[in-house]
Amino acid sequence: MTKAKKLFIKTYGCQMNVYDSERMAEALGAEGYSQTDDQSQADMVLLNTCHIREKAAEKVYSDIGRLRAFKQENPNLKIAVAGCVAQAEGAEIMRRMPLVDLVVGPQAYHRLPDMMRRVDQGERAIDTDFPPEDKFDHLPKIRAKAAPTAFLTVQEGCDKFCAFCVVPYTRGAEVSRPPARLLSEARALVDRGVRDITLLGQNVNAYHGEGPDGAWGLARLIRELAKIDELARIRYTTSHPNDMQDDLIAAHGDVPQLMPYLHLPVQSGSDRILKAMNRKHTARMYLTLVDRIRAVRPDILLSGDFIVGFPGETDADFEATLDLVRQVNYGMAYSFKYSARPGTPAADRAPVAAEIADSRLQRLQALVTEQQRACQTAMIGREVNVLYEKPGRMPGQMSGKSDHLHAVHVQDTDGKPGDMVRVQIIEASTNSLAGRLI
Numbered sequence: 457m458t459k460a461k462k463l464f465i466k467t468y469g470c471q472m473n474v475y476d477s478e479r480m481a482e483a484l485g486a487e488g489y490s491q492t493d494d495q496s497q498a499d500m501v502l503l504n505t506c507h508i509r510e511k512a513a514e515k516v517y518s519d520i521g522r523l524r525a526f527k528q529e530n531p532n533l534k535i536a537v538a539g540c541v542a543q544a545e546g547a548e549i550m551r552r553m554p555l556v557d558l559v560v561g562p563q564a565y566h567r568l569p570d571m572m573r574r575v576d577q578g579e580r581a582i583d584t585d586f587p588p589e590d591k592f593d594h595l596p597k598i599r600a601k602a603a604p605t606a607f608l609t610v611q612e613g614c615d616k617f618c619a620f621c622v623v624p625y626t627r628g629a630e631v632s633r634p635p636a637r638l639l640s641e642a643r644a645l646v647d648r649g650v651r652d653i654t655l656l657g658q659n660v661n662a663y664h665g666e667g668p669d670g671a672w673g674l675a676r677l678i679r680e681l682a683k684i685d686e687l688a689r690i691r692y693t694t695s696h697p698n699d700m701q702d703d704l705i706a707a708h709g710d711v712p713q714l715m716p717y718l719h720l721p722v723q724s725g726s727d728r729i730l731k732a733m734n735r736k737h738t739a740r741m742y743l744t745l746v747d748r749i750r751a752v753r754p755d756i757l758l759s760g761d762f763i764v765g766f767p768g769e770t771d772a773d774f775e776a777t778l779d780l781v782r783q784v785n786y787g788m789a790y791s792f793k794y795s796a797r798p799g800t801p802a803a804d805r806a807p808v809a810a811e812i813a814d815s816r817l818q819r820l821q822a823l824v825t826e827q828q829r830a831c832q833t834a835m836i837g838r839e840v841n842v843l844y845e846k847p848g849r850m851p852g853q854m855s856g857k858s859d860h861l862h863a864v865h866v867q868d869t870d871g872k873p874g875d876m877v878r879v880q881i882i883e884a885s886t887n888s889l890a891g892r893l894i
């Protein structure tokens with residue numbers, strides 16, 4: 457009997473990559489690969505990469521370099537590069553890195569088993585096509601590891617072309633999956649114990665899946681998902697402000713399963729910079745939108761993304777960003793120093809001096825951290841629902857997420873993953889809350 461082959465996957469970047477890594481593991485599982493957490497045991501190492509900022513992309517090359525020693529020790533070791541670096545720089549990876557056996561772009565994952573067969577015969581394989589067929593129709597049906605939370609990709613790609621962003625090039629044009637498919641996958645997930653589903657898309661609220669009676673928007677999809685018994689929580693990410701339609705805002709007010717957490721990146725608070733970024737909205741439009749969402753769901757926790765040091769950003773532009781952050785009061789936010797990405801419109805524009813961008817990043821992060829802390833501290837004394845995901849770090853503890861996506865740990869010797877419990881928050885630390893069973 458041949459021994460089962462072992463697959464080690466390293467996932468970089470966003471949640472969609474996490475989802476894709478699971479799908480690729482399933483596709484390769486059908487080829488006899490079982491997953492391992494120990495890279496030294498692997499017959500195949502798959503790097504599912506991210507190209508969003510320079511640092512993320514560079515890390516991939518250093519990680520490939522580090523695999524050289526393993527390949528010398530085990531010449532049968534197969535090395536595969538997937539994801540957005542594969543899409544953007546696949547040919548270059550093949551040229552510069554002879555130890556890489558396989559390069560596959562995000563829209564060609566369903567061809568992975570075929571490619572592996574060629575690799576097993578000693579070939580090197582590359583596929584960075586955007587094939588017309590839907591890869592999800594050709595991947596094995598979701599097996600879903602036993603877990604109470606799951607991602608579900610409903611939409612992929614982006615047509616917005618923000619001037620800094622590689623996504624429209626690496627993930628391609630915006631495509632929505634049909635609602636019937638998504639509803640049946642969601643039901644299958646729930647049948648396997650999933651109680652919290654996060655709908656994924658690079659531009660998820662632009663969702664427009666073709667149903668039997670015309671195109672469905674995200675709000676309609678959410679309303680249908682909410683009819684699935686036992687599906688306690690629905691979330692979605694990432695949204696563009698310009699695609700927050702009235703019916704989606706309304707859903708936040710009247711669909712109890714739709715959780716009070718919304719990731720709504722704005723990138724900058726300066727209209728001049730927003731224009732240069734090709735965001736097609738102003739700071740005022742964003743603030744008005746925030747008010748409308750809070751009007752239907754006052755306790756919603758808003759999270760955001762910011763870029764500092766975008767080409768042309770002045771002190772006054774940056775102050776406008778700080779102002780916007782103060783007005784919105786985020787529960788959570790991610791801020792990044794602008795990183796020029798080859799092939800994007802902003803890549804040739806004169807950069808802001810690195811020291812200036814660094815100091816702006818520090819100031820913004822300090823403000824955001826202050827808001828995050830205040831938001832966590834304000835939870836003390838409140839009663840919240842927690843969906844247990846795994847045992848906590850201390851004996852007898854369980855940990856999970858609140859409706860607002862705060863990590864909460866609870867002393868509960870009888871708890872198990874998948875339980876939904878009611879707790880009172882008794883303590884807030886930097887990264888998590890402590891709750892007591894009610």
Ligand code: 5AD
Nearest residue numbers: 620621721761762792793794795797
């Ligand atoms: N430089 C810095 N940050 C970027 N992002 C996207 N492209 C870049 C870039 N070139 C950030 C945006 C986006 C998040 C996923 O990454 O804030 O919302």
Ligand code: SF4
Nearest residue numbers: 614616617618621623
């Ligand atoms: Fe990139 Fe998001 Fe802009 Fe699309 S909307 S180009 S994914 S930042």
